[in-house]
Amino acid sequence: MKTAIYPGSFDPVTNGHLDIIKRASTMFDKLVVVVLINPLKSYSFEISERRELLEKATEGIKNIEIDSYDGLLADYFTQRSDVDVIVKGLRATSDFEYEFQMAHTNKDLNPRAETVFIPASANSTFISSSMVKQVAMFGGDLSNYVPPMIHVEISERLKSEFQEKKRLAELNRKDGK
Numbered sequence: 778m779k780t781a782i783y784p785g786s787f788d789p790v791t792n793g794h795l796d797i798i799k800r801a802s803t804m805f806d807k808l809v810v811v812v813l814i815n816p817l818k819s820y821s822f823e824i825s826e827r828r829e830l831l832e833k834a835t836e837g838i839k840n841i842e843i844d845s846y847d848g849l850l851a852d853y854f855t856q857r858s859d860v861d862v863i864v865k866g867l868r869a870t871s872d873f874e875y876e877f878q879m880a881h882t883n884k885d886l887n888p889r890a891e892t893v894f895i896p897a898s899a900n901s902t903f904i905s906s907s908m909v910k911q912v913a914m915f916g917g918d919l920s921n922y923v924p925p926m927i928h929v930e931i932s933e934r935l936k937s938e939f940q941e942k943k944r945l946a947e948l949n950r951k952d953g954k
């Protein structure tokens with residue numbers, strides 16, 4: 778039995794992530810999708826929300842588990858003796874350098890942690906969570922970029938986050954901060 782881990786921020790999950798999830802779930806007996814934190818990034822969704830959105834987006838995929846972890850991926854890998862390999866999606870050469878660095882860091886921290894890369898499908902090479910966030914914040918249509926069952930939830934959540942940010946910025950401006 779081969780089990781793979783698909784790690785990411787998933788802030789929020791996009792059709793690009795779902796493409797990798799669906800394809801990886803046919804390549805391995807089990808796929809563990811794990812929501813992690815990059816401490817250098819700021820997130821729009823809490824880790825629990827990101828996990829919930831992933832659960833909704835992957836409903837119906839049988840051999841999948843959704844998990845989250847507040848720590849190093851290499852440590853998560855060490856704790857899960859049932860997992861064999863890390864899966865990452867590659868959209869373009871621009872992803873490569875960063876992903877290559879992470880693959881080597883993870884292997885250095887845990888020599889058992891090998892990474893395999895799956896090329897993104899042609900129609901999702903341009904989709905990213907940050908692009909989705911910008912489109913949603915200005916009220917754009919997300920239906921081609923995120924799974925249909927969570928499209929409205931993501932749009933509304935991001936629109937209200939942006940309105941709140943603008944409201945606070947305006948208050949600070951008035952207070953001369």
Ligand code: PNS
Nearest residue numbers: 784785786787813814815848849850882
């Ligand atoms: O979707 P992302 O933001 O490219 O995912 C990056 C993520 C969250 C998988 C990566 O930052 C991560 O593994 N975070 C946990 C901490 C860690 O192990 N970092 C890699 C070694 S420096």
